[in-house]
Amino acid sequence: xxxxxxxxxxxxxxxxxxxxxxxxxxxxxxxxxxxxxxxxxxxxxxxxxxxxxxxxxxxxxxxxxxxxxxxxxxxxxxxxxxxxxxxxxxxxxxxxxxxxxxxxxxxxxxxxxxxxxxxxxxxxxxxxxxxxxxxxxxxxxxxxxxxxxxxxxxxxxxxxxxxxxxxxxxxxxxxxxxxxxxxxxxxxxxxxxxxxxxxxxxxxxxxxxxxxxxxxxxxxxxxxxxxxxxxxxxxxxxxxxxxxxxxxxxxxxxxxxxxxxxxxxxxxxxxxxxxxxxxxxxxxxxxxxxxxxxxxxxxxxxxxxxxxxxxxxxxxxxxxxxxxxxxxxxxxxxxxxxxxxx
Numbered sequence: 001x002x003x004x005x006x007x008x009x010x011x012x013x014x015x016x017x018x019x020x021x022x023x024x025x026x027x028x029x030x031x032x033x034x035x036x037x038x039x040x041x042x043x044x045x046x047x048x049x050x051x052x053x054x055x056x057x058x059x060x061x062x063x064x065x066x067x068x069x070x071x072x073x074x075x076x077x078x079x080x081x082x083x084x085x086x087x088x089x090x091x092x093x094x095x096x097x098x099x100x101x102x103x104x105x106x107x108x109x110x111x112x113x114x115x116x117x118x119x120x121x122x123x124x125x126x127x128x129x130x131x132x133x134x135x136x137x138x139x140x141x142x143x144x145x146x147x148x149x150x151x152x153x154x155x156x157x158x159x160x161x162x163x164x165x166x167x168x169x170x171x172x173x174x175x176x177x178x179x180x181x182x183x184x185x186x187x188x189x190x191x192x193x194x195x196x197x198x199x200x201x202x203x204x205x206x207x208x209x210x211x212x213x214x215x216x217x218x219x220x221x222x223x224x225x226x227x228x229x230x231x232x233x234x235x236x237x238x239x240x241x242x243x244x245x246x247x248x249x250x251x252x253x254x255x256x257x258x259x260x261x262x263x264x265x266x267x268x269x270x271x272x273x274x275x276x277x278x279x280x281x282x283x284x285x286x287x288x289x290x291x292x293x294x295x296x297x298x299x300x301x302x303x304x305x306x307x308x309x310x311x312x313x314x315x316x317x318x319x320x321x322x323x324x325x326x327x328x329x330x331x332x333x334x335x336x337x338x339x340x341x342x
Contacts, residue, residue, distance in 0.1 A: 006023045008036070008072060012068075021038035021071070023071060023079070025047065028087055032086040060074060137184050143242070147205070147273050155197060156195055157195055170189050173187065173233070174186070176226065176229055186207070191210075194215070199212060209229065215314075218314065227307030231290060240288070
């Protein structure tokens, strides 16, 4: 099939000269040729040997011919029509067609947003679970120890809690962890003054639970603190800290979750302090940890409402804006209601 000539300019690739020419596409599909005609020029290379540049906005399309010459097409619409007539499609034609179909483009854009949302809501946690299953417990230990070192330099201060009180609370934690089967060492307790995070408790990936002096002072009795410790033990049992870190690192998640490569876990260490102190656990993570605590408290005849009492004082004391035990998802009011129902 022959198509009418199209105006173009030829750059020979050797000099700065520009020559006015015409271009015609002849033949069909793989037999199509690009016939370039002008003063002293008559060439017809196969279209398959010509690199067709993409259109960017209204700029002229460029064609790279064999032998380093370049054609600048001066009528993009006519050239596109000629391409369609020969059965050749370029990569951007589908997208360019959407420019005049705003409803279709809007639907596709909305579909893309829904797809991204579905991945973040369902796909991301699923990949995180797979990635965490591939990360050995030794990585938890390394990340947790390094995180605590950083937090000791930037956030925490040495605890002023009496040694006898520390011994008593460590015994309480041992009683809680005794009810659970641990693949490695059971969680341990570390005491710090909270600094910027004030009354709080944070479970590190290593299984170290940091309890601040301010939280101990805010509690009315050990039953309330047992509820806090059981909640943090629930986070450790479900590896929530590591799962949150993995979900916050897309590269690690994709490498470990899709390809089974855990060599990219190092960035988690750098991000861990800021994420664990400032970020809130997901609603599911908080509910799992609360359920763990409520179940343990019920078995030991401690009303879950005792944990609710401390939560209410924590909310009034800090506004519920901190991370760790004061994670805002779900909000403290909801957690208090659930505790009173158990």
